[in-house]
Amino acid sequence: MADTFRNLPNSLALLFALVSGALITLSFAPFNLWPITLLGLTTFALLLKEQPRNQVLWRSFAFGVGLYGAGIHWIYVSIHNFGGAAPLFAAFLVLIFACFMALIFTLPFYIYGRWFSYHRFALLIALPACWLLGEWSRTWLLTGFPWLFLGYSHVDTWLAGWAPVTGVMGISFILAANAGAIAELVWHGKAARQQKPVVISAITLNLAFWVSGAVLSSITWAKPEQTPIKIGMVQPNVDQSTKLTFNEESTLAALNQLRELSTDLWNNDWVVWPEAAIPTSLTFHEALPFLEEMNSKAAAANTALFTGVIYEDRDKQKYYNSIAGLGEGYGFYHKRRLVPFGEYVPLEDQLRGLIEFFNLPTSFIHLGPQDQHGLIAKGVRITPAICYEIVYPDLIAQAAKETQVLLSVNNLGWFLDSIQSKQFMQMAQMRALETGRYLVYSTNNGPSAIIDNKGKIISQSNSFTAQTFTGVIHAVKDWTPFMITSSGPLVILCTLLLLALQLPQLYRKQPD
Known part of the structure; x- marks a missing residue:
C-alpha cells in the first residue's frame, strides 16, 4: 500500500x-458516528506519509477546508x-472563513512536513503530537476558535474517562495516535511483520488507551x-x-413574557x-425598574435569579455582555x-457598513476584565460562561477551581435549527466532564439542559x-x-516528543 499512497x-x-x-463532521453531534473520526484521520495520515513539505501543506490545507467547510457551514445562516x-x-x-481556519489548521503540519514526513515514527508519534499542538494553538491564536476538536466525538465512549485527566485535547491526541497506528499498518501491509516489535x-499502547x-x-x-x-x-x-x-412594543412584550414564565x-x-434575556435595546440601568421588581420577587421567595443583560459602564463608556445576580x-x-x-468587528474601520452583517446592532461589546470572580447563589460559588466561552477548555477549568457549579447562558438563535446547537451542547457536556461539575445550560431557543458531573444530560x-424547565443539581x-x-x-509532552525525534538527526549533522 505504500507505493499506492506515495505515488497518488x-x-x-x-x-x-x-x-x-x-x-469528520459526521463524528460529532447530532450524527455521533465516532468511528468516522478514525477513518478520516487514518486517510489523512496516509496522505501525509513520505511526502515533500509542499505536498504536506497543500494536503493539510485541503483537509482543513473540508473539516471547517462541512463542520461550521451553519455560519451561513447567521x-x-x-x-x-x-x-x-x-x-x-x-x-473564505473555512479557508482561513484551514490555514491556521495547516500551521503545525509545516513542522511535520519540514522535519518528520519521512521519519520512521512520523505516524506513530509526530502526527499525534502535531495534531495536539494544532488544537491547542486554536484555543488562543487570534483570540481562538476552539471548534471541531476530535475529542468531542467521544463524550460518550470509553475514551471519555480521559477527559477529567487530560481534557478534550488529550482525547484528540489518543485518536490521532490510534489513526497513526492504523495508518502505519496499512502503509506497510504484509511488510509490517518485519517490524513486529x-x-x-x-x-498494545493504543488498546491500553481505550x-x-x-x-x-x-x-x-x-x-x-x-x-x-x-x-x-x-x-x-x-x-x-x-x-x-429594538422597538418599544417588542421590548415590553419580552419583559412581560419573562415575568409571566417566571411566576411558577x-x-x-x-x-x-x-x-440577552433582557432585550439588548435596554442596558442594565435602563431596565432597572423591571429588574428591581424581579429582585423583590426573588428575594421574597429566597431565590437567586440570574439573567443575561447588556451592562453599560457609564464612566468608561463601555458595554459588556453580562450576567447579573438578583435576589439571593x-x-x-x-x-x-x-x-x-x-x-465586535475586527478591522472595524474597513468593514463596518460594507454589508449589514458587519454592522449588526450587537457588535459593540467590549471585552470583560480577565481577573473576574464568579457569581454566588445562596453560598454556592458559580463559574459563569456566556455562550461562546463554554468552548474554551482551559478557561473553564481554571475558573472552576474557585467554584462549585458551572452556569452557561446562551442565545443560539443566530443559527436557527442547524447542527450548531447540537455541536455546542456536546462541547458543554465536555466542560462538565473535564471539571466534574454540574452544568446549568440555559438557552433562549432550546434545548436547555441539566448536565451532571459525568457530562451526561x-x-x-x-x-x-x-417554556419553563426545572431540574436538580449538586455542588x-x-x-x-x-x-x-x-x-x-x-x-x-508533545513538544518534547517532537524534539526527541529530531535530536538524533541533529546530532548526526554535528561536525566531528
Whole structure:
C-alpha cells in the first residue's frame, strides 16, 4: 500500500484530503458516528506519509477546508438570514472563513512536513503530537476558535474517562495516535511483520488507551455534595429577528413574557434566564425598574435569579455582555471571550457598513476584565460562561477551581435549527466532564439542559418552544486532575516528543 499512497496523483490526493476532512463532521453531534473520526484521520495520515513539505501543506490545507467547510457551514445562516448577505455572497464568506481556519489548521503540519514526513515514527508519534499542538494553538491564536476538536466525538465512549485527566485535547491526541497506528499498518501491509516489535508496541499502547479510559470512567474525581439545588429555567424562544428590531412594543412584550414564565418558578433555589434575556435595546440601568421588581420577587421567595443583560459602564463608556445576580444571587460577570463580528468587528474601520452583517446592532461589546470572580447563589460559588466561552477548555477549568457549579447562558438563535446547537451542547457536556461539575445550560431557543458531573444530560427542554424547565443539581468542591494541570503538560509532552525525534538527526549533522 505504500507505493499506492506515495505515488497518488496530487489532484486525487487533494480530493481525498478534502473529503476526509468533511467526513469528520459526521463524528460529532447530532450524527455521533465516532468511528468516522478514525477513518478520516487514518486517510489523512496516509496522505501525509513520505511526502515533500509542499505536498504536506497543500494536503493539510485541503483537509482543513473540508473539516471547517462541512463542520461550521451553519455560519451561513447567521450571515444570510440575519446579516443580510445574498445567498451566493454568504456562501462565499463561509468559504473564505473555512479557508482561513484551514490555514491556521495547516500551521503545525509545516513542522511535520519540514522535519518528520519521512521519519520512521512520523505516524506513530509526530502526527499525534502535531495534531495536539494544532488544537491547542486554536484555543488562543487570534483570540481562538476552539471548534471541531476530535475529542468531542467521544463524550460518550470509553475514551471519555480521559477527559477529567487530560481534557478534550488529550482525547484528540489518543485518536490521532490510534489513526497513526492504523495508518502505519496499512502503509506497510504484509511488510509490517518485519517490524513486529514496533507494531505490537503501538497496538498494545493504543488498546491500553481505550481500556484505561474505561477504567478511568468509573472514578469519581470530584464528589458531589448531598444537598440538592433546585433549578428553574426560562426559555423565552424569542425570535432572533424580533430581538434585532429594538422597538418599544417588542421590548415590553419580552419583559412581560419573562415575568409571566417566571411566576411558577420562584419556589426553586435558582431561577435562570438566558443570554440577552433582557432585550439588548435596554442596558442594565435602563431596565432597572423591571429588574428591581424581579429582585423583590426573588428575594421574597429566597431565590437567586440570574439573567443575561447588556451592562453599560457609564464612566468608561463601555458595554459588556453580562450576567447579573438578583435576589439571593450576587455579582456581575462580564464576558471575556467575544464572538468576532457578532459582538465586535475586527478591522472595524474597513468593514463596518460594507454589508449589514458587519454592522449588526450587537457588535459593540467590549471585552470583560480577565481577573473576574464568579457569581454566588445562596453560598454556592458559580463559574459563569456566556455562550461562546463554554468552548474554551482551559478557561473553564481554571475558573472552576474557585467554584462549585458551572452556569452557561446562551442565545443560539443566530443559527436557527442547524447542527450548531447540537455541536455546542456536546462541547458543554465536555466542560462538565473535564471539571466534574454540574452544568446549568440555559438557552433562549432550546434545548436547555441539566448536565451532571459525568457530562451526561439528565434532562432537557424542547427546541424552539417558549417554556419553563426545572431540574436538580449538586455542588462539587473537589478538583479533577485536568483542573490542576490544564493543557500545559500535554503541550510540553508533545513538544518534547517532537524534539526527541529530531535530536538524533541533529546530532548526526554535528561536525566531528
